Amino acid sequence: MESLQPLSKLSVLEAAGRLSSHIVSTPVLTSTAIDRSYQTTLFFKGEHLQHTGSFKFRGAMNAALLAKEAGEVGTLCTHSSGNHGAALAEAGRILGFDVKVVMPKGANAIKVNAVRRAGGEVIWCAASNQAREEKVAQIQRQYAAVLVPPFDDERVIAGQGTATLELLDTVEQLDAVLVPVGGGGLLGGALLASEGVKVIGVEPDLANDTWRSFKSGERYGIDYSLTICDGLRASVGVRNFELIRRQASDILSVSEEAIVRATAQFWRDAKSFVEPSAAIVLAAVLENPEMFRNQRIGAILSGGNVDLSALQKPPYDRWMANEMAANTQ
């Protein structure tokens, strides 16, 4: 199933052609209040408005379309903390596949429901990366299913790259593009799509394996993280890290407080309901204002499937409330 040629910008262009009639060409959002507060100009690619509420639909649909082109029928399977699972379930529903999604216990209820709403079957496992890898391997054997991994996969990386491709087609002369990093599918795709434009990954301090890997040149993993960014808890993938190591301009690691404040600022000023894993791109500006001052910065808002109950727990609730009531100036 995997493509034989190495990943390149061509892989992303091919994915864009394959996906064109299936995805939302999401809007690029701006906010004068946010720009004013950081003295910069930000262009947000609104993937919270993508089908199933995240960019994940791009990669999942690209893989599902390739499976169909290859004559596959039957079952697709994956493991996912949520957004990829919902995306694959929806892609499978549209193309006539059964979809089985291995999810860790304690996964965001919104994301679990989204899988089921699209007709996907949720199969629970323990909340470690190792446990879910084992469970999905078992499912794959049992149903002779096509595995569509959440990020460490050429088809998926190429599909995710189409978000950055669209951003760069829409907005000219960007000084850099900020991209959230979990497993590195979105960032890997952005690096393929963005020849000549600086791409910077952003990761939570509480799950900053990619930051550590990038700084050391050697791939680190994490087995478990409690970051509020439920979409960014995975360890960076092998294929993903290879792209990141070679081509990323930098990886920034940001605090939970900055992420929650950026989420609240985004809701308050831009009126867009994005999840913390998306607002992390603004947290990078909040924590490094001098790095981005007087520039034109692109940023991928990865999704909008917010787990509000997680943000209602201390200390997140206090950070949220403080920022919501704050004066932007």
Add this chain to the structure above:
Amino acid sequence: MESLQPLSKLSVLEAAGRLSSHIVSTPVLTSTAIDRSYQTTLFFKGEHLQHTGSFKFRGAMNAALLAKEAGEVGTLCTHSSGNHGAALAEAGRILGFDVKVVMPKGANAIKVNAVRRAGGEVIWCAASNQAREEKVAQIQRQYAAVLVPPFDDERVIAGQGTATLELLDTVEQLDAVLVPVGGGGLLGGALLASEGVKVIGVEPDLANDTWRSFKSGERYGIDYSLTICDGLRASVGVRNFELIRRQASDILSVSEEAIVRATAQFWRDAKSFVEPSAAIVLAAVLENPEMFRNQRIGAILSGGNVDLSALQKPPYDRWMANEMAANTQ
């Protein structure tokens, strides 16, 4: 200062011309998930994306522009639970007026800050409609200020009508337009703008003076309300009720639980961060699904200045969490 001719559709058209270079022509939003859940087609006018985050900027700016045309300089004043105050402060800042805003103690902190951010001065009063009327009269005398009331005013009603005018210019063949009702400025303007299209007001059960007034034919007031809709706590105005009594198709009164569920559904499915006073239009569909099934319904989303801390208190927090985690189908 007040216009001498009676209010008509022409008043709204004139306001639209006067405002055209000063306001955001806000987008009309749709959500397939929301449409599917009620088997209807909804077109939401996104006034949460208006300057200062609510439709109030239209009426305030119309009044401020008329004051400037009339040669006024110096001070504008008003009383407001918030969105009108911020709107007038911003209109005054742009046109070079000082602005003083009388606000009730306990007003939404977001809205207080928005007044100050635009350079307006906040003057506190007790949390009753009578107290704020008295305080604003004192300010008006003290500074020889031009009073711009929040809703019971021809200039303001005509300005607010431009939101519905734009909606009807954008979307054809609507069966009805749903409009939130507090003091009735937005609804009064909608009635002027919408010749030939049914207009239905929506009010919280906890502040349903307009519903009672409409049903009885006699104007009722309320002095104090605890509805989560902090923008809809005012009593309907004299000029406003006169328009509503004559021209509104109906007024619907909805529960706090429906309002909070509709707010959560809007955030979850449409990814737009609107305030409960805006989401109340969806609450009307939630509580009366058969009334709107298989129709084309317009609805004015009045604003996006959300007081998140109010929604984090019981029982609102529970209603919010339940809806956020719910399956849309």
